[in-house]
Amino acid sequence: MSESINVDVPTVGESISEVQIGQWLKQEGDWVKDGEDLVEIETEKASVQIPAPGSGFLENIQKASEEFALVGETIASIRLSDAPASNGTPPSESAPSASAGASPSASGGPSASSQPAAGGGATATAGGTSASFIMPAAKRLLEEHGLSQNQVPATGPGGRLLKEDVLAFVRNRGNAPAAPAAPKPAASVPSPAPRPTASTSLVAESVPNRSEEVKPLSMLRRTIAARLVEAQQTAALLTTFNEIDMQPVMAIRKKYKDAFAERHGVKLGFMSFFAKASVEALRRYPLVNAEIRDDNIVYRHYHDIGVAIGGGKGLVVPILRNVERMSFADVEAGISEFARQAGENRLQPADLIGGTFTISNGGVYGSLLSTPIVNPPQSGILGLHSIQERPVAIDGNVVIRPMMYVALTYDHRIVDGREAVGFLKTIKEIIEDPSRLFLEL
Structure with a gap:
């Protein structure tokens, strides 16, 4: 097994013990170069970037965007490796055969789509829109909303399912109109249209979006808020x-x-x-x-x-x-x-x-x-x-x-x-x- 090294939150200043994860600049499975920026983190004063401590494939992202981490805490790891081949596979791995991605044979052999995706965490099923990999934040949202990965279209690079994909799916599901009723069988004499009632009014057919989204205050906004309150309380x-x-x-x-x-x-x-x-x-x-x-x-x-x-x-x-x-x-x-x-x-x-x-x-x-x-x-x-x-x-x-x-x-x-x-x-x-x-x- 290839050696791995941890990506830890560095010391970013005196008295700073906690940071907030900003934007991941690389995704799980990406090959990164030693010293290349991996992720932005927010402190109480500014945003800084954490560089890769070595060259290899990014794995095990443990903190999603907007989550908090302590200084010294491990937030990901890198499986050390040389640069990948032109087809994206590590040098130590052989390229998959042409039959690996084909449809199941007549004898019922498994296809590549039925195998676990590289990097773990998600599997793809034939005929669906499932992701090749699920980001940790997206996985948590799927569990919260009782969704299957196959229900949500993935738009991330390489078919990754992102947090934004799940949020968009949930919003669209909440705003989607009700499914049309099954057509009635044809009758020899058309019956008169029913009079509208309160339950079939036009107002009831359009359900307003009353969803809420809770997001933590950023480290920068926390500091701004604290300093403004301090100014109001201590200065005349x-x-x-x-x-x-x-x-x-x-x-x-x-x-x-x-x-x-x-x-x-x-x-x-x-x-x-x-x-x-x-x-x-x-x-x-x-x-x-x-x-x-x-x-x-x-x-x-x-x-x-x-x-x-x-x-x-x-x-x-x-x-x-x-x-x-x-x-x-x-x-x-x-x-x-x-x-x-x-x-x-x-x-x-x-x-x-x-x-x-x-x-x-x-x-x-x-x-x-x-x-x-x-x-x-x-x-x-x-x-x-x-x-x-x-x-x-x-x-x-x-x-x-x-x-x-x-x-x-x-x-x-x-x-x-x-x-x-x-x-x-x-x-x-x-x-x-x-x-x-x-x-x-």
Whole structure:
């Protein structure tokens, strides 16, 4: 028998003892190369990938997607083997004969479809739609709903039956109309149609779908929930608002966007303007950049700004370090790279740790106004919103301008209203006159 090695949950950070299984990147029976990513796991801070500890065939997946596992726990194994032959069989196994997959002979010999599928767990029967292999999560769902594997069409690679296949079958079964009644024998004299009753009404023929689906909170969502509740319970949160005329920045973007992209390889967005404006405002009002630590106020003389990004698993806030030393192109490139990694669930825990201030742009989702929640132990968060053309009064005249509402939520234990309003006013002045950034006004 070939030697096997375990795939264990690695240590992914201090104080992290449990992870959640994300997406299996390989399926049971697949040949994997040493170091190739097998599965994504979610921690309290980010998603990471577990690589294959050796080359061979993946076997015995013990944890399905969305299930939890402890650090050090075995979640699968790999049967060590060289690369398979072109027909997909291991080098140590002989290729099946041509007659192995044929229909039973006249003498009643068994066909390959009556033998156990490679990898175990499922058998295929002739004439059905059964799977060549049943994933563990799918097997549990079959048992829960009292289904046979032959009832559910398999859509996974190589004929594997997936959890999604069973769920889709259950949903469709619940929504399927009742089978038509058998036709009555023909009569010489047609009888009149029966009057509809309550039991044969049209409403009764259409049964609404009232099914429910219970899914565990992801590790990331657990952390987000805990931190938001912590902020609400420990900080004295207050929000102040202002509005900004975005026309000057929009004019700069329109004029230089092509040259900027050609020279730096990234698009010129609004976030770099707000990040640089925030650095200037934080310099003028350092309490917004500070934190309460025990009975002390800790002033930070650097500006690590978190930028909220919608990732594959939810909202994440990676940190741009030392924004005061970054150029516009550095900020845009950093945000673009974080967005790519978040979309692929490849952000590392180190990318999310720390931060002295946060910017959240709800405007990309269409939000007109909101009150963002501070990310503790930070003392402030800037909320950006959608840009809308509105009538405003300028020099005694009513004109139409692209306006944006901005919000600053701050910890009133450390930041007074004067500092908060002054901070937001500084953001407004800089965005409405970006030349201030270069003249240090």
